[in-house]
Amino acid sequence: MPFGLLKYGLSKDYPAQHHFTPSSTELKKHYDVVIIGAGGHGAACAYYLSKYHGVKNIAVLDKGYLGGGNTARNTAVIRSNYLTEEGVSFYRDSVKLYQNLSNEFGYNIMMENRGQLTLAHSDAAVRSFRWRAEVNQHLGVRSELVDRQTIRELVPNLNMPEDGRYPIMAGLWHADGATARHDAVAWGYMKGACERGVELHQLTEVEDVLISNGRVTGVKTNRGTINCGSVVQAVAGTSSVVAKMAGIKLPVHSFPLQAMVTQPYKPLLTPHVSSPHVHVYVHQTSRGEFVIGGGSDPYPLYNTRSTLDMKESLAAAALELFPFLSQARLMRQWAGITDMTPDYSPIMGLSPVENYYLDAGWGTWGFKATPICGQTMAELVATGKPPELIKPFELERFYRHQQINEAGATAASH
Amino acid sequence: MNEFETTAPDSGLRRSQLYRTQQQGGAEFASLNGATVVKQFAADDAQQLKSLAMVDLSMLPRSGFKGRQAPEWLTRQGVEIPAEPNRATRQQDGSLVASLSVQEHLILSDLQITAGKPQQLENDWQMDADTACYALPRSDSHAWLLLTGEHLRDMLAKVCGIDFAAEEFANHQVAQTSVARLNSILIRDDVQLADGSTVLAFHLLCDVSSVEFMWDCLQDAMDEFGGKPAGLAALLA
Amino acid sequence: MKILNCPLNGPRNISEFIYGGELHEMPDPNRCDSREWVEHVYFHENAAGIVREWWCHSATSYWFLAERNTITDEIIRTFPASEVFNQRVEFTAVEGE
Incomplete structure (x- = not known):
């Protein structure tokens, strides 16, 4: 027993450093930038604006708490093995930023490069994985089609019957796949932003967006009205509700996405394993718990309630892959509200309202995009020009019929 | 009454989607109405029908009609239409007509295949632009x-969400629902057995391409109550 | 499981139904501009609160309407589409286009 640690834990000096200090001050009358939503995305945008663009008069507003929404409700998967050129390039750069994020912050986000394996249970899936592997490699992402023998070596515990209802025929192995502590990502960004003068205002709900001559001029909150030069909305599940305050309609439907974890076990499973066919993904956290997630709920809802039928089907699918989990007890379950777009790609960039920027449509792929989204949105806010990387994701793409059909967007639901 | 003559499982012009499964289950086959059907699974089929059994009727005649004027047309053909949707009515010739909605009707042959209605309606129907x-x-x-x-009822409770209790679900009531996660039509139509007793019975119609899955699921659900498949001979004796 | 009351088939597990999208008025395809049509096809109100929407009972392919609270997940009522649509919707192409 290291007594020094115990002594330190009980002393007045602990903790040596708080994750961040939320602003306790009153709201100012004016900010250059107001960011609605203090999740990973909002925090990242504030961080990059304050650190790299010299924009420091920023308020990050949240009706709840820092990282209390989908940032805390995702399954912390980081990967870039998407299918479209636009998608792969975007998420590739996000994974790169993640690799260096602990150094960037001087704060450990507990990044673990475990790799991610997607299973093919049909000839059609094998064909599409070959396609994805080619696209990924072409764009510098480590992705390859692997055979059953390799799958056995990567995941010795995987149930691989020769003649099961869903035989495993091949896999898409993505060595860049990783996980990180999702709360730490939001804390790290907010801490860095607050150190540079950004104000975090929690329990501050935006009730209206003020617009004059087609240009945003401020926001009305439950703590008073503030003027601002520009607004970024980064509110995930409630994107449609907030956008409506600015008079903007979005191609978004909000669906709950449920997930759950088992009791902890000794380390058994290194990579993330997902199966689009049986609608499930499973990975073991560094704490030993198995995280089990799947597709979204079957109908739109702004409610994070649990449904037994969803839990049953998730459990059944997880057992199909890992029968040894049959004795496992579930410890927790939760849901997040995913803002799904019809093409499974996000909506980032300009909006019909001048200086009002959209960071929405993040469905089930928001966490992994946090760093690159923050970086590119910050550049957009600072310069008023969408960076090349996110230009294809603008809302206007729907009017041009240039959707980005991202069939690789969710590892478990198509 | 049809006479059963034992035949090879793959003989005949028509046979059920399930014949390989039935063959593996030890079925004895016979020819009926130009098709190959299961004559019997075991000597105690008749007893099985009383406790819990499933019989493949896929080779028996059936038909359907749909459209705004379907009720009118069927009435003209002498069909007695149920008063409301999700009910079935026994016709004079022994066939059974089920209303799936106000505008959609399903006609099932009687088990003895003596009723002419299903075939006759198909023969008489003609595409007619003026009649919907x-x-x-x-x-x-x-x-x-x-x-x-x-x-x-115990077995169905395992694979279907509907309450089939006698006071909730009368004879000739219809449920279009999910059975073993497959869309199905269930029609309660109690049958009279050879010994004169009447036993609870349901017709189950489902997509033919999934019937092997359905058969396996039902077999699995039946197991704990000693349920087994039975042949047509015991039913028609 | 959550129960939805089908106007044709009665109360059923919600897993027997397919969500069919918001009920909204279709712009006249011959008169509206391209942007209006895009919004009709892809964009949604996605309201938090009481909404009117389409549902389909998959065992019977029966389409009907429901009023549902998207915050509390309460189904307020279900009713046949004929309550709203009491005449046939006709599509006529404009000559010369």
Whole structure:
């Protein structure tokens, strides 16, 4: 027993450093930038604006708490093995930023490069994985089609019957796949932003967006009205509700996405394993718990309630892959509200309202995009020009019929 | 009454989607109405029908009609239409007509295949631009199983969400629902057995391409109550 | 499981139904501009609160309407589409286009 640690834990000096200090001050009358939503995305945008663009008069507003929404409700998967050129390039750069994020912050986000394996249970899936592997490699992402023998070596515990209802025929192995502590990502960004003068205002709900001559001029909150030069909305599940305050309609439907974890076990499973066919993904956290997630709920809802039928089907699918989990007890379950777009790609960039920027449509792929989204949105806010990387994701793409059909967007639901 | 003559399982012009499964289950086959059907599974089939059994009726005639004027047209053909949707009515010739909605009707042959209605309606129907009544043949689209026995409700409770308690679900009531996660039509139609007793029975119609899955699921659900498949001979004796 | 009351088939597990999208008025395809049509096809109100929407009972392919609270997940009522649509919707192409 290291007594020094115990002594330190009980002393007045602990903790040596708080994750961040939320602003306790009153709201100012004016900010250059107001960011609605203090999740990973909002925090990242504030961080990059304050650190790299010299924009420091920023308020990050949240009706709840820092990282209390989908940032805390995702399954912390980081990967870039998407299918479209636009998608792969975007998420590739996000994974790169993640690799260096602990150094960037001087704060450990507990990044673990475990790799991610997607299973093919049909000839059609094998064909599409070959396609994805080619696209990924072409764009510098480590992705390859692997055979059953390799799958056995990567995941010795995987149930691989020769003649099961869903035989495993091949896999898409993505060595860049990783996980990180999702709360730490939001804390790290907010801490860095607050150190540079950004104000975090929690329990501050935006009730209206003020617009004059087609240009945003401020926001009305439950703590008073503030003027601002520009607004970024980064509110995930409630994107449609907030956008409506600015008079903007979005191609978004909000669906709950449920997930759950088992009791902890000794380390058994290194990579993330997902199966689009049986609608499930499973990975073991560094704490030993198995995280089990799947597709979204079957109908739109702004409610994070649990449904037994969803839990049953998730459990059944997880057992199909890992029968040894049959004795496992579930410890927790939760849901997040995913803002799904019809093409499974996000909506980032300009909006019909001048200086009002959209960071929405993040469905089930928001966490992994946090760093690159923050970086590119910050550049957009600072310069008023969408960076090349996110230009294809603008809302206007729907009017041009240039959707980005991202069939690789969710590892478990198509 | 049809005479059963034992034949090879793959003889005949038509046979059920399930014949390989049935063959593996030890079925004895016979020829009926130009098709190959299961004559019997075991000597005690008759007893099985009383406790819990399923019988493949997929080779028996059936048909359907749909459209705004389907009720009118069927009435003109002498069909007695149920008063409301999700009910079935026994016709004078022994066939059974089920209303699936106000504008859609399903016609099942009697077990003895003595009723002429299903075939006759198909023969008489003609495409007619002035009459909104469209033929919806069901012989190739749907498989047809008969489930019987005193343990039937317990078994159905495992694969279906509907309450089939006697006071909730009367004879000739219809449920279009999910059975073993497959869309199905269930029609309660209690049958009289050879010994004169009447036993609880349901017709189950489901997509023919999934019937092997359905058969396996039902078999699995029946197991704990001693349920087994039975042949047509015991039913028609 | 959550129960939805089908106007044709009665109360059923919600897993027997398919969500069919918001009920909204279709712009006249011959008169509206391209942007209006895009919004009709892809964009949604996605309201938090009481909404009117389409549902389909998959065992019977029966389409009907429901009023549902998207915050509390309460189904307020279900009713046949004929309550709203009491005449046939006709599509006529404009000559010369």
